[in-house]
Amino acid sequence: MSERRAPSPTEALALMLGILVFSGGLVALALATAKGVTQVGPTSYEAEFSNPVWVWAGMLLVVPVFLAAWRHPDFKGFFALAALIPQYIEPAVEMQRYAAVGFGEGLPALGFLWPIMLTPLVIWAAIRGGSRRAAVQTAEFNNRLNARWEQDFLG
Numbered sequence: 001m002s003e004r005r006a007p008s009p010t011e012a013l014a015l016m017l018g019i020l021v022f023s024g025g026l027v028a029l030a031l032a033t034a035k036g037v038t039q040v041g042p043t044s045y046e047a048e049f050s051n052p053v054w055v056w057a058g059m060l061l062v063v064p065v066f067l068a069a070w071r072h073p074d075f076k077g078f079f080a081l082a083a084l085i086p087q088y089i090e091p092a093v094e095m096q097r098y099a100a101v102g103f104g105e106g107l108p109a110l111g112f113l114w115p116i117m118l119t120p121l122v123i124w125a126a127i128r129g130g131s132r133r134a135a136v137q138t139a140e141f142n143n144r145l146n147a148r149w150e151q152d153f154l155g
Contacts, residue, residue, distance in 0.1 A: 012072040019064050020082040026061075027090040030054035037101055049097040050090060050111070058087055058118055062125040069129030076126040083122050087115040 033051040040046045061083040069076035091111030098108040 007072050009075075012068075012075040012078075015064075015068040015072065016075065016078050016082045019061070019068060019079055020086070022064060023058070023061055023083045023086040026054055026057050027086040029057075030090060031093055047098065047101065047103055049094045049108075055090065055114060058114070059121075061087075061118075062121055065122055066125040066129035069126045070133045073130035073133045076130040080122050080126040084115060084119055087118055088112070091115065 030050040030052075033054060035046075035048040035051075037045055037047045065076075065079045065083050068079045072079075091108075091114065094111050095108045
């Protein structure tokens with residue numbers, strides 16, 4: 001049985017930057033593919049300053065955060081932060097766009113509900129990934145210890 005290579009801090013940094021780029025890419029796509037202000041009637045307008053499909057795709061951030069935390073349990077908080085920071089920037093940019101066209105009545109602030117609701121999910125993924133890794137490492141240690149015990153004492 002071969003030993004696994006120990007995870008390095010450089011690898012953790014690369015994973016954190018990858019998660020940050022993935023999250024930022026989803027935010028950039030949400031902001032870039034929005035329809036903007038469109039006229040739907042003679043006196044009525046519809047405003048969309050972030051595409052909801054790409055905003056909801058932020059749920060996919062749970063997977064890389066879990067896997068990165070599983071590989072590097074000591075950095076799980078940083079992985080969660082890297083995933084969440086761009087998600088909080090998106091509603092701020094959206095509110096700025098609403099205010100720029102004169103739709104700043106306060107309802108766009110509800111856009112912050114999405115990252116607020118996403119935060120516990122991402123934190124859960126980071127904690128769960130890190131604790132899962134610890135459980136696997138403990139099981140591997142116990143298996144090696146049992147094999148060594150059997151080899152030394154049972155022959």
